[in-house]
Amino acid sequence: MIACYARGGGLGHLTRLRSFLHTLAVDDEVVVLSDSPFAADPRVSSGWTVRPASADLAALAPDELVVDAFPAGLKGELTRIPSGIRVTHLARLLRWDAYRLLLPGDAPRFDRTFLLEPLDPAHEAHLRAVSDEVATLTLADPPCEPLDVHGWVIVHSGPDAETLELLAYARDMAAMEGASPPLTLISPRRPDGLPPGVAHLDAYPACPPGPGVERVVTAGGFNAVRQFAPWQDRHRILPFPRTLDDQYTRATRARAPARAR
Structure with missing residues (x-):
């Protein structure tokens, strides 16, 4: 089972996760940890189990945790990840001077980090220091019909x-x-x-x-x-x-x- 940590109230985290899971052709059970109201839309979350972002990771016991956008969570709340869980980070551009102030002293380490777009150099340097593997990844969206609007x-x-x-x-x-x-x-x-x-x-x-x-x-x-x-x-x-x-x-x-x- 794959758990995806996507704390935040918007639609962006969920859309990015849809694309990521499609790009890697993930066919495991997916549990998305999110408080976004958009997670209730079946067009967005079809095939997922949605749990609150505060769900207990140890109780879920996923094989892998995917941490979206913020390397230590939205407000630096993501620290102790239970052992035995493979941790993947999806990195996008941040205002690093603002976010780095939220990093806890025991920020998570990652088995792998995917760079989804060019980052601030200091942001990328941090991720390389806390990741066993860093690679770029170009996302692909699930196929859908074109938007038929004039x-x-x-x-x-x-x-x-x-x-x-x-x-x-x-x-x-x-x-x-x-x-x-x-x-x-x-x-x-x-x-x-x-x-x-x-x-x-x-x-x-x-x-x-x-x-x-x-x-x-x-x-x-x-x-x-x-x-x-x-x-x-x-x-x-x-x-x-x-x-x-x-x-x-x-x-x-x-x-x-x-x-x-």
């Missing part, structure tokens, strides 16, 4: 204020380009204050885009930037400030090839 799509799981800011960004772009595309918000919920004329669709996953999708607007989260990379000519990114995730650096990296062409 016009521009805005993809975000919230909060509402950010969703509306992304919509305003898309409308401003359209006005500057002299365009009037149909706008569709792809989001788990319809936010209060959704402007008239903007359609709402609760679709998961929201990628790949179908042939009718002319533009994709997202924040700078790991999954959005990675998943829409093959359609970079259609993808526009508006990063948001995060306590621990560095969306600005990720967005800058994603834009760099487009500027070089």
